[in-house]
Amino acid sequence: MAVSPLAPAAFPDLPQIGGVRFSSAAAGVRYKGRTDVMLAVIDPGSTVAGVFTRSATRSAPVLDCEAKLAAPASEGGYAFLVNSGNSNAFTGSAGETAVHGLTAATSAATGVPEANILTASTGVIGEPLPWERIRDALDGLNGSLAPDGIAGAARAIMTTDTFPKGASAEVQVGGKAVRIAGMAKGSGMIAPDMATMLVYIFTDAAYDRAALQALLRRLTDRTFNCITVDSDTSTSDSLLMAATGASGVDATGDDAFAEALEGVMLDLAHQVVRDGEGATKFVEIAVTGAEDDADARKVAMAIANSPLVKTAIAGEDPNWGRIVMAVGKSGAKADRDLLSIRLGETLVAEKGWVSPDYREEAGAAYMKQQELVIGVDLGLGQGSAKAWTCDLTHGYIEINADYRS
Amino acid sequence: MAVSPLAPAAFPDLPQIGGVRFSSAAAGVRYKGRTDVMLAVIDPGSTVAGVFTRSATRSAPVLDCEAKLAAPASEGGYAFLVNSGNSNAFTGSAGETAVHGLTAATSAATGVPEANILTASTGVIGEPLPWERIRDALDGLNGSLAPDGIAGAARAIMTTDTFPKGASAEVQVGGKAVRIAGMAKGSGMIAPDMATMLVYIFTDAAYDRAALQALLRRLTDRTFNCITVDSDTSTSDSLLMAATGASGVDATGDDAFAEALEGVMLDLAHQVVRDGEGATKFVEIAVTGAEDDADARKVAMAIANSPLVKTAIAGEDPNWGRIVMAVGKSGAKADRDLLSIRLGETLVAEKGWVSPDYREEAGAAYMKQQELVIGVDLGLGQGSAKAWTCDLTHGYIEINADYRS
Structure with a gap:
């Protein structure tokens, strides 16, 4: 498919975020000859918050993420595992089996506790996720994790997207620089309701977990919840953000940081609209x-x-x-x-x-x-x-x- | 434009309704070479009720109709004057001037008091209605009124419609037959909200005015408010019904009559969907x-x-x-x-x-x-x-x- 005429000239040059490494692989979930799984591993000491679709028919991975983020935080770092090609939505108990199979296998491969493995799936609704194909790719994914892998990861989560979406900011907090880098996918079934498409944002600032959750909700209402391609709301919309603290700076409550984060979120939201299915304006x-x-x-x-x-x-x-x-x-x-x-x-x-x-x-x-x-x-x-x-x-x-x- | 593949085979054979006469004319409002104005004149002694769009940007004719139907009923019969080609919506004070010019001229031509002249306009929004062209057609319209003119009237109110829409019923009330005949137009901007497209229904039963208004509202919720072509709600949606009593039968509160009326309304609503812009299913x-x-x-x-x-x-x-x-x-x-x-x-x-x-x-x-x-x-x-x-x-x-x- 031709790249959207509204696409940016190129994928942006995103800063590396201390404490986060990425990899991607072609597991053959649905598509042939392209990457379709991404893994992000986030160091211990990080905080993670998320916002999800309010659909009454949420996917199995969304339900699993919501339960995990509602529980008290646990030690040992985090991992995000995301596949394209199949949304694992409306797949009954087989959907839950697939999620648990994948979180167990990801924990085994990465050493991250299963309670901190957050997954997402995007693509066709109602077909069984061939999760064993993703499981079989996990050792390779873990072995190829790299701090500069975000561009490849952004490409692996595309479905009808015609270009990968990334955005970043660098902001001074207490006189020291911290960085924010994010990626998103989405081009159809876009009318997020109190949530968004698949979006992953990382910062090397530290941030209090409850405060980060509240900040994300507030900014989502002003960014991803203000875009629409077709008025349809996905079963799988997920936004996850990790604050690693690798910069040594705590940005909790900092206005400049919130403003920079809003800019990154708005940039990603606009890129989703620019890749709206069939869009020319x-x-x-x-x-x-x-x-x-x-x-x-x-x-x-x-x-x-x-x-x-x-x-x-x-x-x-x-x-x-x-x-x-x-x-x-x-x-x-x-x-x-x-x-x-x-x-x-x-x-x-x-x-x-x-x-x-x-x-x-x-x-x-x-x-x-x-x-x-x-x-x-x-x-x-x-x-x-x-x-x-x-x-x-x-x-x-x-x-x-x-x-x- | 080709007729919708979902169109009925032919316009139905509608019964004449005692006390109502129709005419249509080509006034050149916007289209050339086709009729674009219809007049219906309803005998004294009839009751009329109506349901209108809840749009906050209602057209000038809708506002005029609402005010007239909210006032106490007055003697002297009714007239419905409807044009296609221009909706006279969002036309400021010029819109009101056009409505009043037309109701005064219609009263002069027909002898019906101005308080009982109800108009509607459908077509482009925001352009001045060349109402003088309609005024100049009124004497001709009045001179050609006929009890069997409803099919021509249904055709004159079409815009992007590909076929005229009519439906009827005959029902026994207290052992005597009464008749209902209706027409509608509509194919785009169809997601009526507590109202409908342009719909005109006539019966030779008598019916208490307040009871007819309540019945129309209730049945509209189960018919016209349950259809959608494109989720967009018109500024001009109007449903008017006249009960002439020419049959000598009062149907107020009669269940069989209400059921027959609902059938006519649902039939017309379905015809609007069947003429949905671009529809093939x-x-x-x-x-x-x-x-x-x-x-x-x-x-x-x-x-x-x-x-x-x-x-x-x-x-x-x-x-x-x-x-x-x-x-x-x-x-x-x-x-x-x-x-x-x-x-x-x-x-x-x-x-x-x-x-x-x-x-x-x-x-x-x-x-x-x-x-x-x-x-x-x-x-x-x-x-x-x-x-x-x-x-x-x-x-x-x-x-x-x-x-x-």
Whole structure:
């Protein structure tokens, strides 16, 4: 499949994170001739936190991770084991057998206690995971762990993704540098609900475990929970973050660190949208003037999820009437006569109608851009929110009417 | 545009309803060479009730209708005036000027008091309605009113519809026959919220006004509010019903009448789905075993709105994993291990996994049908609901990436 036209020029040069090593392998889970398993091993003394899908039909690995992170922390380091090609979701008791088989085998290979082995699986739903193939790859994975293996790991977790996704930051905490590096996969079934796609983030700062969990939840609401490709929510969405403390710096509660982490999360979230199935346009929806932030988010997501708005964008049609429609259906408080709509800098509609200075040619010219900003001001209060989405094209239909995912 | 493959063989032979006359005309609102305005005049002594979109950006005609129906009933009969080609939505004070201009002109032409003239407009949002063109057609419309004009009227209100939609019933009330006849338009921007597309229903029974309003609301929730084409809700959705009493029979509170009316409404709702933009499959989602009916409806609509389910149907892929996903994201209470899924009569998944007797070939053969039933039993309680939708195809993208609606 061709790489998304919205992809970054290249995978970024990610910093090594002290205390974390990566490897990847081709276990033949579903795909032939490409890597499909990644292993990350994290040194003892690290803290780990995670955020997961709220789907009522969560996958077996998600249920296992949630149980482990809810238990008191245990010693001995962590390992993340992730495969693509099969999500091990809706696979009944066989799904649990596969997870336990893999966590036991990973513990045997790496020496990390089984209570600290966190797995994820992504791909087709409802088919048995051929977990023995992954088990048989574990000794090789353990033997090839390397501090610079993150790029290969990011590639191994791709499914319909057309490019691997990475982002990083370096930030000063108490006068000393700490680093954050993350990777993500995702391009369809993207409307995370209080969670995200598969995302793994690492830092060499130390961070209190409960505080890290709270920080991740808060930042997820402002990053991964504000993107949508197709309004569908995965059974497997998982975000895990490990803070190794290898830098000797404790970043717990540090504002600059939180800001840098939010930047990394937002960058990864945007890359997921840029790899949206069939996407040719990257669209930011910026809502202001709502009664509160929750209403602003409702409006932003209603626009971002509207098939009629997304097909208009695909057709480069400045069809702001469909934006009005989406505002109206959002459930948020809105007053037709106070609403204003902008395409980029151009004021299109205000006071309940098209702006007197607006010219259709200006809107049509703007819509030809690859990166678009739709601005909506509700004129009611101080609430604001942003959401990010892509257009809805023939490519989405082609991918999903044929691909069994 | 080609007629939908899911269209009925022909427009039904609708009974004449005593006390109602129809006409249609080509006023050139937007389209050339086709009718685009319909007038229905209803005799004095009739009662009228209506249900409208809950969009926060409702059109000017919807706001006018709501105000008129909220006021005490007045004497002198009713008129419904409807145009296609322009929705007169988000047109500011010019929208109100257009509505008042049209209701005054319709009153002058027909002799019906202005307080009883109910209008609707459907088509492009945000462009001024050239209402003078409709005004200039009113004398001709009034002069050509006829009891058998309903088929022409149903055709005049079409936009992206590929066929006109009608349905009828005859039912015995107190040993005497009364008749119901209705028409509808709609094929995109279809996810009515406590309302519907443009729908007009007539009966020669008498019916108490407040009771008719309550009946319409209740039946709308079980018919038009259970269909979806694209999850988008129109600014103009309107359902109006007139009970003329010309039969001499009062049907207020009659169960057989309510059942017959529900049948007419469901028939029209299904026809809207059958004319869904780009549709090639008609799909019923039947949910049982939910904790309550509200949860069942959440699950049914989550499946019916899921782009991934709808593209799988377009691809004739028995991809029940995507149905599991949609159940999971619906927000309804669900237990993976109690859930069962059927494609038609075939049990596909149960007890948290694929059914041991299920063969992929059976599912694949079923998906080739044009009419599909997806059954989901949640195994929790007695709640049930049905929803109706169509598949998501290249046709939908073609229509909406190009057509300015």
